[in-house]
Amino acid sequence: MGYLEIMFLAMLPLTELRGAIPIGIAMGLNPIGVYIVSVIGSTIVSIPLIFTFRHILNFFRNIDIFVPLVKKVDIKIESGMKRLKSISILGIMLFVGIPLPTTGTWTAAAIASILKMRIKTSLLGVLIGNMMSGIIVSLISFHII
Structure with missing residues (x-):
């Protein structure tokens, strides 16, 4: 049951992956399991979020x-679209991957x-960014960095 709770914490905008991992480790759960369910939870929530935000913009x-x-x-986006498309996945990866406040899945x-x-591009960027961020947060939680 603890891993399911961690997955749901990783989905929430207040805690996201950055809060779920330290909480799971503090609960005494297996750190690798905590990392995996946190990355899955934080990435899964991005699918409905992208569609919801698109509908809100429309x-x-x-x-x-x-x-x-x-x-x-x-107009601003269309003018820089070629440049943005070439760095879009890298930008999303780095945006999510660096664990700073407001740089999580919801904002990405x-x-x-x-x-x-594209949905595939943004999901891949969020997934890789969550994996990077999860590693950094895990290392911080164990006082390695």
Whole structure:
């Protein structure tokens, strides 16, 4: 039951993977198991998040008050799309992979939606970023770094 709780903690925006791993280790669970379920939980939640954020953006495109702002953002993104597409997966990986506040799966899903990234690309970037972040947080939890 403890691993399931850790997986759900990794899915929440407040704790995410960065909070779930230290909590799981403090609970006395196997660190490798904690790492695996945290990465899985934090990555799985990104799938519905990306779709939800895309629908929210489309909703704002149809509200008169937000149309000018959304158009400015779309124009800015379209102008730099070639550059952004070439570094998009690396950018998402590094964004999620460096365990700093507000740089987790939830924010990466919003960024991927705003940049209109392909689902596969954004999910792969989130997965690899979560794996990197999980290793760093685990090492910090054991006072190795």
